[in-house]
Amino acid sequence: MTKDVIALTPRMPDTWALLAGLYAGGPDLDVTATADGAVIQLCGHGGRPVVSVEAPVLVQVPGEIARLLGTEAAAAVDTPVWWTETRASTAVPEAERLAGSVVGRLTALLGGASWPPGATALDVVPVTSGLAAVPAPSDALPAVDVVTDSTAVVLADRRVIPLTAWLSDVLRTTANTNRALQIVTPPHAQLSLLTRMALSGAPNRWVVQDTDCGYYDGLSGAVLRWQEGTFAPARTQSGAAHVARAFSRVTASKERQLTVSFRTRYDADDDLLLGRSLETAWQLLTGAPPVGWGTAEPVNLPWSTRQLTDLARSRVPEPTLLTAVGHPDRPAIANARITRTTAGVEEDITLTLGYGPGETVPLDAVEALAAALVAQHSLTTMLTTVRPARRDLAVPSHFESPPVPVAFTLGADAVADTTLTHARRPPLPLRPVQLGPSTHPALHYVLGDGTNAETWSTLDVLTQHLKAATEPV
Template sequence: MTTDVIALTRRMPDVWSLAAGMMAGGPEAHVSSHADGAVLRLADAEGRPLASVEAPVLVHTPGEAARLLGPSGAVPGAGPLWWTEVRAATGARGGDRLAGVIASRLVAQLGGAVWPRSAAVDAYGETVTDVVPTAGQATEHPAVDVLTGKAAVVVQDRPVICLTAWLSDAFRAAASGERALQIVTPPGARLTLPVRTALTGIPNRWVVQDGEGGYYDGLSGSELRWQPGADGHFAATGNLVPAFVRGTPAEQADGTDGTRAAATAGAEGAEDDGYTPGRQLVLSLRVRHAADRDLVLGGALEDVWQHVTGAPPAGWGTAEPAALRWSRHELTDFARERAPEPTWLVVVGHPDRPGIATLRVSRTGEGVEEDVTAAFGFPYDADLPIGGLPELSARLVTRHGLVTSLVQQRVARTDLSVPARFEVPAQPLAFVLGSAEVREIGITHARRPPLPEAPRQLGPMAAAGFHYPLGEGGWEALEGLIGYLRPDRANRTRGTHQAGGA
């Protein structure tokens, strides 16, 4: 298992401070650059990896370290901080101490704190020359612990698994190599929304160790085992590839259906870590704009955020931590530089107003599209700001080019992280159809859905959208509505829009 250690510093780690940190491996260790200079790798004299250091990230967004690392991630003092990840190599005995020494050297020179606190080393001036790499497979990617022909396995030992730059790159590398990405965590670990979204769909998996030598899927509760032939046909072609797969009921020693009790415990009441579940408001929407040089992206998301929390987002970035202060203009410039390639981003809120979103910007034949999934956390007894949803929907239609939108609520953690246990599925509250879709369907047809409550027209007749309240009908009402409006899309409704969870 790898060990992740993070140096949180007030000053920027420069070349000399990084070099001093890497010298902790002793005079026989070698340093090489990978991923276009974004990663420094420390190896022994035989080239076997000992540790990797990722390029430092300047985090301007307040509260990001505490969100991802817990209270121990808070660094005294105000202002931005530098986040430098150190990752001990898989199977390198003593690598955890080496990672701690590297991070401790950076903090000693630059001020700040080491996370986790237990990894901080007082005798950081010493070199760690007794690290013993195993003879096992070394992978080229710094986040991948085991690489096979069909699976890339990442072992994470942190309490909150976030979509760091190198984990995001591991997802891309696995996809380009037609491999599944499987994240293995200890019991009690949680995912951020971006990681949970990235893991959507088999063969990607969240593999949780049950503490008794077994494994289960953190999103479904199904028991998993390590075996060749992960997708059921590799053995026939002679490619025996290890990967985690779902065990069949016949293979369960206790005769159950393969769902782990650990994954279903805690559906009601307090979580094991003492965190009381609250409620979440989840909005999924797509907006479309004409491709114009004066276009500024992020307006719909900012409007949603302002409506729900009373303030705009706090920060954004291409990975977690979301390092940049919220700026629609800077976000737009970044997406424009990447065009025509799509741009994926994460957006976060202020610490006292829990919120997180993923934003995907893409060029299509019809213009520029923004796909947003935003989740906001509230105490269980708090009122969700749903009374003004029709007015928000009207602004999205008339000002931001809304195509469709779905609003859901669910009982889940206020901090928006995803535990490896059953959570009550989200319930849809309302569906919104934009003016372009209404024109395609026909306004007469669109205004007469099979719902108990009539829809609300948004905007003038010539460019009308509709807000459809779903009442107590839930998913059945939504599926009936989609089947009425767009029969060709009815069968995909639940899988496309339902919020993540076990």
């Protein structure tokens, strides 16, 4: 497994501290930079990376250290804290000790703590395994363990696999080179919700090691084999895939997750502030706004609609992908995609909140949320779902029940396109609630309470009915 070692320091690692850390490999290793200088690599003479050190990130958001590294790591430091991540190559036996020595030197100079506990040292770790004789491939990705014509494989062993800036860059690079990204972990590892979303689309995959079947897909349960340079489902003689027993071992839990996915559209105005619709949703569902935002994990910036708007403006015409988190007392995370279109500026947002066995999922607030988004944020559509799943929002490598629809909201412009008469009369035993002014109303359809999976069929009938009114004859 690739070994990640993280320095958590109260002071920013300056040039001299980084040099002291990089000298942990002695004078025989070369130093290079990738990702526009955001990643420094200690390399063998042939250019093969041994240890990669990412640019330090100032984490100012409470709860992020505990969410990603655990409560023990969070108790050892105070927020704000500088997070410096090192990654050791699996191709070199000495690399893990070298990464620990780099981090140990940083924490010795700057104070703070390291993760995982006990992984650091201060000694010089010379690389003597003959790495220099192996040239780096021309299309090498930083700290990727295996690269084939079709797949980039990352071996990871940590409590939660976050969608870091490095992993986001690997995802973009593999997509640009028509490769799949496959992350291989031991069974105890979990994905962050953002990493799970990133791996949910083909051809990317979460590969879980298993003593029984070898490997299986952590999201689908399909038993996998390494075949022709990639992990692919192992087929029976009839061509069918089969599910790993470990994936099916599920313990009943009363924890639940509420997810609201909505789209808003605005005119491209100089005074436009983005992120306000997400702030409204967070406030109505939790009683407080988000506490932090960023473009990767750990989420590092205090919540600011002005700063995220400035970032989105700077990236036009390219879309902007953002992440937001809430206070640790109420686990919540959102991802947002902001796009400039011919119709204006669109926000596509998915907000997920976690609830424990003794906590009430605020389904009674969903209609009020829909009304607020219609009145203040030009809501286009909103889908609300509930499912049994972990309160902390981490994704385990076993089966989790799919979400069940609770409500669907159609914005005023979409109602007008469909016609109010048609939209109010779906071929179903339900009648929508009208939101907004009668001259330009939106419609809110209550589908159920999140306990009956058959409401997916109800939603399908509803959406087909609404779609039929806008299709050309």
